[in-house]
Amino acid sequence: MERNSWFKEKILLGMTFKDYISRHATLPFLIAFLILAFSFYSMIYRLIYGLGPATNLSDTYPWGLWISFDILAGIALAAPGLTLGTAVYLFGAKDYKKFARPAILSSLLGYIFAVFALMFDLGRYYRIGYVIFWSWGLNSILFLIAWHFFLYIIICLIEWAPAFFEWLGKDKLRDFFSKLGIWATVFGVIIAGGHQSALGGLFLVAPTKIHPLWYSDMLPLFFLISALFAGISMVIIESTISHRVFREHLKDFEPKEFDRKTIGLAKALIIILFVYLILKLFDLAHNDNWHYLKSNYGYWYLLEIVGFVLAPAMILINAVKTNNAKLVRITAFVIAFGVIINRFNVSLIAYNWYIPLAEKYYPTWMEVSLSFGVITLIILFYRFIVRRMAIL
Amino acid sequence: MDRREFLKRALTIAGMTLIGLCGDSSASPQNDKIKGQNYKIRDQNYEEAVQNEGIVQDSKKATGNIANRRNWGKYEKTKEFPKEPYAVLVDLTKCIGCRRCEWACNEWNKNPNRPLKEFEESKDKKPSVFDRIRRTLAGEFTVVNRFYNGGTPVYVKKQCMHCAEPACLNACFVDAFKKTSYGAVLYNPSLCVGCRYCMIACPFDIPAYEYYDPITPQITKCTMCFDRITEGRIPACVEICSADVMRFGPRSEMLRLAHEKINNNPERYINHVYGEHEAGGTNWLYISTVSFEKLGFPKLDKTPIPTYSKNFLFTVKVLEIVAAAPLVWAAYYMISKNKGEKVLDSSATPKNDKTKIQNNRIREQNEKDSK
Numbered sequence: 184m185e186r187n188s189w190f191k192e193k194i195l196l197g198m199t200f201k202d203y204i205s206r207h208a209t210l211p212f213l214i215a216f217l218i219l220a221f222s223f224y225s226m227i228y229r230l231i232y233g234l235g236p237a238t239n240l241s242d243t244y245p246w247g248l249w250i251s252f253d254i255l256a257g258i259a260l261a262a263p264g265l266t267l268g269t270a271v272y273l274f275g276a277k278d279y280k281k282f283a284r285p286a287i288l289s290s291l292l293g294y295i296f297a298v299f300a301l302m303f304d305l306g307r308y309y310r311i312g313y314v315i316f317w318s319w320g321l322n323s324i325l326f327l328i329a330w331h332f333f334l335y336i337i338i339c340l341i342e343w344a345p346a347f348f349e350w351l352g353k354d355k356l357r358d359f360f361s362k363l364g365i366w367a368t369v370f371g372v373i374i375a376g377g378h379q380s381a382l383g384g385l386f387l388v389a390p391t392k393i394h395p396l397w398y399s400d401m402l403p404l405f406f407l408i409s410a411l412f413a414g415i416s417m418v419i420i421e422s423t424i425s426h427r428v429f430r431e432h433l434k435d436f437e438p439k440e441f442d443r444k445t446i447g448l449a450k451a452l453i454i455i456l457f458v459y460l461i462l463k464l465f466d467l468a469h470n471d472n473w474h475y476l477k478s479n480y481g482y483w484y485l486l487e488i489v490g491f492v493l494a495p496a497m498i499l500i501n502a503v504k505t506n507n508a509k510l511v512r513i514t515a516f517v518i519a520f521g522v523i524i525n526r527f528n529v530s531l532i533a534y535n536w537y538i539p540l541a542e543k544y545y546p547t548w549m550e551v552s553l554s555f556g557v558i559t560l561i562i563l564f565y566r567f568i569v570r571r572m573a574i575l
Numbered sequence: 576m577d578r579r580e581f582l583k584r585a586l587t588i589a590g591m592t593l594i595g596l597c598g599d600s601s602a603s604p605q606n607d608k609i610k611g612q613n614y615k616i617r618d619q620n621y622e623e624a625v626q627n628e629g630i631v632q633d634s635k636k637a638t639g640n641i642a643n644r645r646n647w648g649k650y651e652k653t654k655e656f657p658k659e660p661y662a663v664l665v666d667l668t669k670c671i672g673c674r675r676c677e678w679a680c681n682e683w684n685k686n687p688n689r690p691l692k693e694f695e696e697s698k699d700k701k702p703s704v705f706d707r708i709r710r711t712l713a714g715e716f717t718v719v720n721r722f723y724n725g726g727t728p729v730y731v732k733k734q735c736m737h738c739a740e741p742a743c744l745n746a747c748f749v750d751a752f753k754k755t756s757y758g759a760v761l762y763n764p765s766l767c768v769g770c771r772y773c774m775i776a777c778p779f780d781i782p783a784y785e786y787y788d789p790i791t792p793q794i795t796k797c798t799m800c801f802d803r804i805t806e807g808r809i810p811a812c813v814e815i816c817s818a819d820v821m822r823f824g825p826r827s828e829m830l831r832l833a834h835e836k837i838n839n840n841p842e843r844y845i846n847h848v849y850g851e852h853e854a855g856g857t858n859w860l861y862i863s864t865v866s867f868e869k870l871g872f873p874k875l876d877k878t879p880i881p882t883y884s885k886n887f888l889f890t891v892k893v894l895e896i897v898a899a900a901p902l903v904w905a906a907y908y909m910i911s912k913n914k915g916e917k918v919l920d921s922s923a924t925p926k927n928d929k930t931k932i933q934n935n936r937i938r939e940q941n942e943k944d945s946k
Contacts, residue, residue: 233789235636242635242710242783245771272909306769306784306792310749318749318766324884325772326748327891369906373895381891387883388742388776391873403887534775 193350196570215559222556225549229303237549243535244544246304252554253300255382255526259406260519261293262414263421264339265375272368278444284346284574285425286418291339292561298332300557324384331378338374341367350572379410386529394533396475396484399466402529408462412455413522415448416515423512428566429575442508449499449511452518456496463488480536487528491521633687637714637795638788642684643764646798650753650761653805660739660758660858661804662826663813664833665732667863667870668843669820672698672705672730674719676812676821680734683800683811686714708871711735713783716797717812724865731870732812732820735760735781735797736850737858742880743773743782751794758826758858759799767794778854778873778880799858826858833862855879 195203229237240247263286270276271283302308314320314329344360383406386393399405426441467473475481495514502510531544569575674694681688697703705721710733712718717734741760744752751766752773762782769792774782785792800810804823808814813821822829830851837844849867850857853875861867868874 229789231789233787233792234784235786238786240786242712242774243780245774245784274905304770306771306788307767307790308769310766310768313749313766313768318751320746320748320750322745322881322885322888323748323750323772324888325746325770327888329748365906365909369899369902372902373898376898377891377895381887384884384887384891385772385775387887388746388880389778390880390883391778391875392775403891 193571215563218552218555218559221552222554222559225553225556226303228549229553234304234306237547239544239547239550241544243538243542244531246530246534247544248531248546248550248554249300249304251527251530252523253304253557254297255530256523257293257297257300258382259379259410259413259522259526260417261290261297262375262379262410263287263418264290264342264414265372265379266411266414267418268342268368269372272365278447281575282418282422282444285421285569286414287339287342288346288565288568288574289417289421291336291343292564294332294336294339296557296561298336299560300554303553324381324387328378328381328385331374331381335371335374335378338367338371342371346572346574376407380404380407382406383529386534389534392535393529394475394480394536395470395472396467396480397529397533399470401462401466404462405459405466408455408459409522409525412452412459413519415452415455416518416522419445419448419512419515420519423515425569425575429569442506445508445511446503446506449503449514452515453496453499453503456492456499456518460488460492460496463492480533483528483532487521487524491517491524495521634712634715636787637687637712638785638792640684640686640713640764640785640793640795642686642716642798643762643793643795646759646761646801647763647765649802649805650755653755655805656756657825659825659827660756661799661823662758662829662858662860663799663810664822664824664829665859665861666820666822666836667729667731667861667865669818670719670730670732671818672719672721672728673818674698674704675815675817676732677715677717677719679811679815680717680797681715683803684716684798686716709733711781711783711796713785713787713795715783716795720871722865722870724869729863729865729870733779733781733871734812734859735799736779736853737797737799738854738879739856739858740854740879740881742776742778742854745881745884746772746776748772755801757799757801757804759801759804760796761798761801762794762796764791764793776880778875826860829860833860836862852877855882 191197191199198206225237234240238247238249267279267283267286268290271279302311305311314326315333320326341360341363345357345364348354348357348360380403383402383404386398386402387400390398422441422445426436430436476485495518498514498517499511502508502514535543674697675691678688678691678694680686697705705719708720709718717732719730719732722729722731737758737760739754741752741754743762744754744760747767748770749766749768751763753761753763755761769784771782771784771794773794774780774784782794782796784794800808800812803810809823810821813823822832824832830848833848833851837846837848843864844862845864845866847862847867849861849863849872850859855877861872863870
């Protein structure tokens with residue numbers, strides 16, 4: 184009986200089981216349930232029949248949607264913890280304290296589910312522990328990434344632990360992890376910076392396979408910087424959505440203050456976007472790749488750079504001038520989408536760029552549904568935790 | 576697949592997951608059973624397969640490769656090591672496109688195969704396997720492609736180049752590749768996690784993957800017949816070649832032979848031994864009449880592929896160590912600054928948070944009641 188009431192209190196938010204279920208029988212949950220049903224089918228199908236029947240991966244395209252979207256794009260978009268955690272806890276940007284906890288939670292969930300999705304991509308997923316405990320390929324960039332992922336998830340757990348133990352009412356543990364928090368943040372900066380750039384570094388070994396417009400010695404730096412602006416735009420996106428959805432959870436919500444902070448984030452975004460643009464231009468000039476611009480790949484490259492980096496930067500400048508927080512929020516979506524496009528470009532579209540279009544990779548519906556399922560899981564877990572713990 | 580088969584596979588997966596960490600699962604009895612099934616499927620396909628397309632399909636979907644384990648086992652037992660690595664010199668001007676090397680390779684490595692006659696015929700057949708440029712597959716470690724120089728066909732054998740500094744070895748995050756002193760690059764299936772990064776890294780697009788094996792898929796590629804050369808024999812493809820295209824011997828000797836051939840016949844060969852310097856040098860060397868770019872060889876400079884990642888890894892290590900100091904200092908600074916207050920936000924407002932949660936719950940209950 185004791186346990187039952189704890190369950191009712193903490194998990195069901197004080198409702199009975201029946202009430203809890205009936206309250207969740209809404210259209211959004213129905214859609215989520217449908218997506219999950221499809222993605223679970225794909226997962227089981229992949230596990231039983233293998234990668235060959237379930238995906239369009241081939242010997243020419245060993246990495247497909249799951250790597251491009253779930254890992255490369257997903258991890259870049261899970262950078263809020265890196266950017267805001269650092270700004271708040273290390274550089275004392277106290278103004279943004281309210282943004283920090285959701286940022287850390289989204290990083291934690293982002294990383295855990297990226298690894299979850301990766302398990303389906305690995306041929307022998309049950310050996311994932313080998314890289315940590317058994318056999319070390321010390322010269323591999325992927326080894327660096329594997330270890331950094333492992334460590335960073337631990338770091339995110341430590342940073343998130345105060346909220347967790349607060350929820351359980353264990354004050355001593357909460358205080359203990361609060362004190363550890365700043366150290367976790369310090370190492371988190373190093374670790375996150377290391378692996379965000381290493382994700383770009385993965386493609387350094389394919390100089391002959393990636394289109395010259397995207398291949399660069401600076402790939403790691405590009406990945407790191409784009410992860411920074413992806414992270415900040417995700418903070419804006421997240422706060423926009425959660426302030427709309429969880430409005431009733433925020434007791435002392437001041438729209439004006441919130442807008443002011445959003446504009447502040449936009450200023451940071453502008454600076455990082457321009458640093459990125461200048462480096463990209465420098466890279467283009469240094470490798471003398473101008474002549475590639477007059478091809479289909481060149482137009483696509485220009486669309487990525489102008490449409491999703493330069494244009495948003497200009498719009499943001501305008502938005503800051505006119506104090507238009509709404510415009511900032513819309514632009515944040517464009518920037519995050521641009522980062523997803525960039526990751527697809529490097530890992531799929533510019534990869535093996537010389538082979539005919541008909542032989543290029545495109546994902547099967549199972550690959551797509553599994554990825555959507557993972558996003559749905561992240562959202563559901565985020566919602567579950569936000570409604571129970573002191574995150575917002 | 577009926578229900579029983581489904582259950583069996585599902586249970587096997589569960590079992591594999593459990594024993595995965597306890598050692599080499601590829602040696603388990605379940606695995607052998609699955610491999611047996613695969614052979615059966617392979618035999619059936621063999622009967623039904625349309626000639627050329629059939630074998631491509633078989634090779635693509637091949638599973639249960641045994642060459643990897645055989646060669647790795649051999650490597651672990653090897654005690655004698657030659658002073659100089661071996662190499663194969665391929666003289667492309669001599670190749671007549673009989674594909675006997677493909678047949679011999681399949682035969683020796685127990686890959687899906689067809690009668691030798693069918694391989695020899697494909698040169699004159701229409702349509703033919705040569706109509707498309709092929710790559711190595713899970714059950715096919717070497718392929719011969721046809722290119723045209725003006726009107727004359729040029730046949731090019733493709734297989735693992737056995738780099739001096741292999742990109743695959745360097746890319747592997749569990750260190751499952753080994754560059755042996757024989758020159759051969761070997762793959763250890765008992766460590767592989769299946770990330771397929773070696774396939775991304777290989778500049779020659781050689782490693783193939785057993786995509787159709789759900790539980791114990793492996794990378795497959797040419798082993799330079801390690802299990803033959805350690806016994807004093809020459810690779811199967813070299814042995815069967817009746818056109819004298821390939822020569823096997825110590826690398827320096829093969830290089831000397833290549834340059835000698837070029838110097839003696841400057842009108843027959845271009846002055847380029849592909850593999851002498853490419854990507855830091857390889858243990859398969861090619862000489863040809865036509866420039867190698869026209870024959871599907873990637874244009875590579877002398878930089879070994881591993882150099883690209885090594886430079887980056889070094890930079891990251893340096894930066895991480897350098898960055899650690901100021902960050903730790905900043906952390907100390909923040910802690911001492913906040914000593915009076917509490918360190919993190921959570922400890923600053925715990926009571927508020929708790930009341931917030933309670934309020935939420937109460938609010939929700941009220942909503943419920945009002946309904």
